[in-house]
Amino acid sequence: MRYVFECLECDAHYLPPEGMAYSDGPASPVWCSLCQGVMRERGVPEPVVAAAVALAAAKARLAARAPGDEEPARPDVRPSRPARTRRARSGPGSSRSRLG
Secondary structure, eight states: OOOOEEOTTTOOEEOOOTTSEETTEEOOSSSOHHHHHHHHHHTOOOOHHHHHHHHHHHHHHHHHSOGGGSOOOOOOOSOSSOOOOHHHHHHHHHHHHHHO
């Protein structure tokens, strides 16, 4: 399972990579990737306390979910072959009986 965070700047919910790292650096538990880039350009440091609280809250939410809470996988109920049409059901035998 992965953590879901809420950005402090734009209030968007976001799902960072599992390793909490992007190709250009670590993922933030405080800001989404767009806001994180803007804050990096402005030179605003990530609030350490807010990051710790967000990470702890995400871990608690994940731990609170019971393993059986996930929806069970639905079985494949599609037929193995397409339905037979009326014409296909009639077959050659039934037409012979009607002719004679």
